[in-house]
Amino acid sequence: MMQVIQAHIKTIIAIAAIGVFLFFITIGSCDKENLLAAASLTSEADEALSGGSATVFDQTVNAFALPVPGLSPEDELLFFVGNSFFNQNWVQAPSSTTARDGLGPYFNAKSCSGCHFKDGRGEPPATIGQLSEGLIVRLSIPGNGAHGEPDPDPMYGGQFQDHAIDGVAYEGQYEIVYVEVPGYYPDGTSYSLRKPQINFLDLQYGAMSSDIMYSARVAPQMCGLGLLEAxxxxxxxxxxxxxxxxxxxxxxxxxxVWNAIENKEQIGRFGWKANQPTILQQVSGAFNGDIGITSPYFKDQHITDAQSAQRKLVNGGDPEIDNDDLEKVHLYSATLAVPARRNVDDQDVLSGKQLFIKLGCNACHLDKVVTGNHPKFSVLSNQTIHPYTDLLLHDMGDGLADGRPDFQASGSEWRTPPLWGIGLFKTVNKHTYYLHDGRARSIEEAILWHGGEASTAKASFMQLSKAERDQLLLFLESL
Ligand code: HEC
Ligand code: HEC
Ligand SMILES: [Ca+2]
Ligand SMILES: [Ca+2]
Ligand SMILES: [Ca+2]
Structure with a gap:
C-alpha cells in the first residue's frame, strides 16, 4: 500500500516538474527570439475547413470550381448548367447559336471564365489588345448619380471596353507600364515593388473628360461568395x-451602395470597393459591362448616349440572357465551395498563424466569422468560416489609392479581400499576382504595399526576422 502511494507521489512530482518546464517554455516563447523554439503548436478543431461544411478538399486546378457539398440534386444540376454558361463564349448576333448570341457591341471578354479562369484570380494583360484575362478599367468623373453611384464619363461610360464586335470601333486600347520602387527591410534584405501606370491609347471616340478618374481591377477568385452573402x-x-x-x-x-434590382440602399459586399450589394446584381452587371449581354435587370446595352449609333445594331434578343439562364449563373456563382487549407499542422504554418494575429492582420482579415441564414441554400447557413475579411472599407494609403471614389468608398479605401484560396492561384491560374490591380508579384509584395490603416501591421511585419517572415508567408500560402 505504502509503495503504491509513494509511486503516486513520484508520478505527481514528475507531472509537476513537466508542468513547470512547459510553463517556462511558454514564457520563453513570448520572447521574439524564442518563437522558433516554441513548444509544439496544435491547430484548432476543423481549422482546415475554411468554408465550414461548404469546404472541398480538391487541391488541383479545380480547387475553386466545385459546388458546395450538400446541394439538392436539382440545384446541383443547375450548378453544372450554370457552369457551362459561365465558360461558354458569347458570339456576335445574328447567329445560329441563338442561346448565346448578343456579344457586345463593346466588351472586354467573351465569357465569364475568360477573366475568372477556373473561377480563380484574373491577371493584368501582358500585351496590348489581348482579350482580358481578368482586368477591367472602371471610369468616372467627379460627382455622383441619383443613387450615389459614380458619374460615368460622357463618352466612354463607366467602363473602358477595349474590344468591339465586327464593324464597330473598340473604345480604345490601354497599356500598363510599371516603375520599380526598391526598398529595404530593417534587417537589410532588399525588395522591389512595381508601381503601375495606365496609359490609354488609340481612343476612338475622342478625348476622355479632362477630370477623368480610372481604376484598374482584376477578377477576384469566386469561391465562397454565397457564404459572404450569408x-x-x-x-x-x-x-x-x-x-x-x-x-x-x-x-x-x-x-x-444601390441595389438596383430591389430599389434600395444596402451594404456593399462584392468587388474591390464593396461596390455591389448582391451576387445577383454583380453577375448581371458583369454580363452587361464585361461581355455586352442584356438581362432582365440590365435591359440596356452597355453603351453611352454618345455611342447611341450602335443601338440600331442587331442584338441577341430582348433580353440577351433570360431570367432562367441568368439564375443558373447566379446559383453557380453563389454555390462555389471554398478549398480546404493545406498543412494546417505544420509547425512553421502554425507559428505563421500566431504572427498573423500578433501583427494585427486579423483586425481586418477576420479569421473567424459565423454566417447567418442564407434564404436559399441552407448549406451556407450558420457556418463557422475563416474568410479573412471583414467586408469593410479601409483607407490603405496613397500607394494603393486609385483616386476614384465608388459610392461611399473614397479614392484610397478598399474592401478587405477574403484571403481564402490565395495560396492556390499558382496551381489554378499559373500566376501569383495579388491586390486589386495585380501589381503585387507575390504575397510578400502584397503585404509590403499595405499603408494607411494597415501601416502599423506592415511596419511590424518588416521588423520580423527573415525566418519569421517566411513562417507568416507559409501560413498565407496554406489558405
Ligand atoms: C473582363 C473581365 C471579367 C469578366 C468577363 C467577368 N468578370 Fe467578374 N469580375 C471582374 C472584375 C475585375 C471584378 C472586380 C470588379 C470590381 O471590383 O469592381 C469581378 C467581380 C466579380 C464578382 C464579385 C467577386 C467578389 O469577390 O467580390 C462576381 C460574383 C463576378 N465577377 C462574376 C462574374 C460573372 C458571373 C461573369 C460572367 C457573366 C463575370 N464575372 C465576368 C472581371 C470580369
Ligand atoms: C487595415 C486593414 C488591413 C490590415 C491591418 C491588413 N490588411 Fe491585408 N489587405 C487589406 C486590404 C483593404 C487589402 C486590399 C488592398 C488592395 O488590393 O489595394 C489587403 C490585401 C491583402 C493581401 C492580398 C490579397 C489579395 O487577394 O490579393 C494579402 C496577402 C494581405 N492583405 C495580407 C495581410 C497581412 C499578412 C497583414 C498583416 C501584416 C495584413 N494584410 C493587414 C486590409 C488590411
Ligand atoms: Ca449585346
Ligand atoms: Ca465604355
Ligand atoms: Ca479602431
Missing amino acids: ISEKDILAHADPDDRNGDGISGRANY
Whole structure:
C-alpha cells in the first residue's frame, strides 16, 4: 500500500516538474527570439475547413470550381448548367447559336471564365489588345448619380471596353507600364515593388473628360461568395469602427451602395470597393459591362448616349440572357465551395498563424466569422468560416489609392479581400499576382504595399526576422 502511494507521489512530482518546464517554455516563447523554439503548436478543431461544411478538399486546378457539398440534386444540376454558361463564349448576333448570341457591341471578354479562369484570380494583360484575362478599367468623373453611384464619363461610360464586335470601333486600347520602387527591410534584405501606370491609347471616340478618374481591377477568385452573402449586416457592422473609437488606428466602415434590382440602399459586399450589394446584381452587371449581354435587370446595352449609333445594331434578343439562364449563373456563382487549407499542422504554418494575429492582420482579415441564414441554400447557413475579411472599407494609403471614389468608398479605401484560396492561384491560374490591380508579384509584395490603416501591421511585419517572415508567408500560402 505504502509503495503504491509513494509511486503516486513520484508520478505527481514528475507531472509537476513537466508542468513547470512547459510553463517556462511558454514564457520563453513570448520572447521574439524564442518563437522558433516554441513548444509544439496544435491547430484548432476543423481549422482546415475554411468554408465550414461548404469546404472541398480538391487541391488541383479545380480547387475553386466545385459546388458546395450538400446541394439538392436539382440545384446541383443547375450548378453544372450554370457552369457551362459561365465558360461558354458569347458570339456576335445574328447567329445560329441563338442561346448565346448578343456579344457586345463593346466588351472586354467573351465569357465569364475568360477573366475568372477556373473561377480563380484574373491577371493584368501582358500585351496590348489581348482579350482580358481578368482586368477591367472602371471610369468616372467627379460627382455622383441619383443613387450615389459614380458619374460615368460622357463618352466612354463607366467602363473602358477595349474590344468591339465586327464593324464597330473598340473604345480604345490601354497599356500598363510599371516603375520599380526598391526598398529595404530593417534587417537589410532588399525588395522591389512595381508601381503601375495606365496609359490609354488609340481612343476612338475622342478625348476622355479632362477630370477623368480610372481604376484598374482584376477578377477576384469566386469561391465562397454565397457564404459572404450569408453574413448578416449586423455582424458586418459589429466590426465597423468609423471614428476609430478604440484608438487602434483602424477604422473600417461599410460601403452603402444601390441595389438596383430591389430599389434600395444596402451594404456593399462584392468587388474591390464593396461596390455591389448582391451576387445577383454583380453577375448581371458583369454580363452587361464585361461581355455586352442584356438581362432582365440590365435591359440596356452597355453603351453611352454618345455611342447611341450602335443601338440600331442587331442584338441577341430582348433580353440577351433570360431570367432562367441568368439564375443558373447566379446559383453557380453563389454555390462555389471554398478549398480546404493545406498543412494546417505544420509547425512553421502554425507559428505563421500566431504572427498573423500578433501583427494585427486579423483586425481586418477576420479569421473567424459565423454566417447567418442564407434564404436559399441552407448549406451556407450558420457556418463557422475563416474568410479573412471583414467586408469593410479601409483607407490603405496613397500607394494603393486609385483616386476614384465608388459610392461611399473614397479614392484610397478598399474592401478587405477574403484571403481564402490565395495560396492556390499558382496551381489554378499559373500566376501569383495579388491586390486589386495585380501589381503585387507575390504575397510578400502584397503585404509590403499595405499603408494607411494597415501601416502599423506592415511596419511590424518588416521588423520580423527573415525566418519569421517566411513562417507568416507559409501560413498565407496554406489558405
Ligand atoms: C473582363 C473581365 C471579367 C469578366 C468577363 C467577368 N468578370 Fe467578374 N469580375 C471582374 C472584375 C475585375 C471584378 C472586380 C470588379 C470590381 O471590383 O469592381 C469581378 C467581380 C466579380 C464578382 C464579385 C467577386 C467578389 O469577390 O467580390 C462576381 C460574383 C463576378 N465577377 C462574376 C462574374 C460573372 C458571373 C461573369 C460572367 C457573366 C463575370 N464575372 C465576368 C472581371 C470580369
Ligand atoms: C487595415 C486593414 C488591413 C490590415 C491591418 C491588413 N490588411 Fe491585408 N489587405 C487589406 C486590404 C483593404 C487589402 C486590399 C488592398 C488592395 O488590393 O489595394 C489587403 C490585401 C491583402 C493581401 C492580398 C490579397 C489579395 O487577394 O490579393 C494579402 C496577402 C494581405 N492583405 C495580407 C495581410 C497581412 C499578412 C497583414 C498583416 C501584416 C495584413 N494584410 C493587414 C486590409 C488590411
Ligand atoms: Ca449585346
Ligand atoms: Ca465604355
Ligand atoms: Ca479602431
